[in-house]
Amino acid sequence: MDERKYNMAEEVKVFSTWSSPFALRIIWSLKLKGVEFDTVHEDITNKSPLLLQYNPIHKKAPVLVHDGKVICESLVILEYIDETWKQNPLLPEDPHQKANARFWAKFGDDKVSSSIWLGVLLKEGKEQEEGVSANMEYLKYLEEEIRGKKFFGGETIGLADIVTPPAPFDLNITYWLATALSLVVAHDIALGWLAYHLEIFEEILGLKLIDQEKLPSLAAWKQEFANAPIIRENWPDRDKLLNMFVVMREANLGKGTPKRMVYADVSRTYE
Numbered sequence: 001m002d003e004r005k006y007n008m009a010e011e012v013k014v015f016s017t018w019s020s021p022f023a024l025r026i027i028w029s030l031k032l033k034g035v036e037f038d039t040v041h042e043d044i045t046n047k048s049p050l051l052l053q054y055n056p057i058h059k060k061a062p063v064l065v066h067d068g069k070v071i072c073e074s075l076v077i078l079e080y081i082d083e084t085w086k087q088n089p090l091l092p093e094d095p096h097q098k099a100n101a102r103f104w105a106k107f108g109d110d111k112v113s114s115s116i117w118l119g120v121l122l123k124e125g126k127e128q129e130e131g132v133s134a135n136m137e138y139l140k141y142l143e144e145e146i147r148g149k150k151f152f153g154g155e156t157i158g159l160a161d162i163v164t165p166p167a168p169f170d171l172n173i174t175y176w177l178a179t180a181l182s183l184v185v186a187h188d189i190a191l192g193w194l195a196y197h198l199e200i201f202e203e204i205l206g207l208k209l210i211d212q213e214k215l216p217s218l219a220a221w222k223q224e225f226a227n228a229p230i231i232r233e234n235w236p237d238r239d240k241l242l243n244m245f246v247v248m249r250e251a252n253l254g255k256g257t258p259k260r261m262v263y264a265d266v267s268r269t270y271e
Contacts, residue, residue: 010035010036010067011065011068012035012036012038012064012065012066012067013038013039013065014037014038014039015042015054015055016039016041016042016061016062017042018041018236018240019240019244020061022062023062023074024234024235025074025162025163025192026074026078027234028157028162028231029078029082029090029162032157032162032230033081033085033088034088035081035085042061047060055070055072057072062077064080066080066084082159088156089158090153090158090162091153091158091159101152101158101159101160104145105159105160108160108163111138112138115131115134115135115138116201116209118131120132120135120201120205120209121201122249122252124253132209135209136209139209139210142215142218143215143218146218146221148217149221150221150224151221151224151225152221161225162192163192192225194210194218195225195226195231196226196235196238197241198210198222200242204242204246204249210222
């Protein structure tokens with residue numbers, strides 16, 4: 001059976017918002033598998049009745065609708081996609097390799113994301129210096145894991161590469177300001193966001209976290225992943241993301257916060 005004809009015969013819809021990294025990973029996964037789909041763009045400040053109907057518990061995107069079946073929550077959706085469309089698998093068949101991919105996805109969630117977002121972007125001075133130091137230790141682990149490989153899963157993009165961060169991209173600013181900061185890390189993340197969002201963070205902060213000389217394998221992976229056509233063609237608008245991060249940083253620290261670190265000697269954190 002022709003795969004493309006088969007895909008076109010299916011109803012596949014993704015409910016998304018413009019900046020949602022959780023919806024982005026669903027879009028990446030479907031495109032990597034060659035599955036055709038329609039995107040329903042949601043306004044997070046005015047959610048559609050259909051989105052609320054499909055996801056009455058969390059009331060958020062992404063939502064996948066496949067031939068009338070509704071699947072919510074991005075990691076659950078990814079597993080569904082990988083089990084439904086077998087081509088270009090996101091997870092390896094070998095149980096140990098599969099467990100390893102899930103480990104690095106969780107590592108990105110528990111360590112890398114929170115250290116960069118909460119420890120660096122939304123901090124300044126001594127607290128930011130400590131956050132940078134902690135983050136560099138985590139990035140060193142990633143450097144060791146990716147060394148000698150094109151992607152974290154080997155020669156092709158897999159789960160650990162595409163899963164993205166728990167920054168509050170889906171939240172409007174008013175809601176975010178009224179929400180406890182701990183909610184920022186209540187979602188799932190792995191590593192693909194490093195290839196794009198981290199450079200925006202670096203520009204805002206005036207520092208370099210992934211250095212070609214100190215972390216050559218991770219820097220090469222970042223470039224390789226970001227330049228993959230399916231990945232590159234589906235990033236959110238960079239300027240809009242940058243402006244959103246700046247607003248969030250200013251809201252957390254107060255307007256007029258210096259962009260660059262005052263106390264931290266970034267270079268020594270690579271030693």
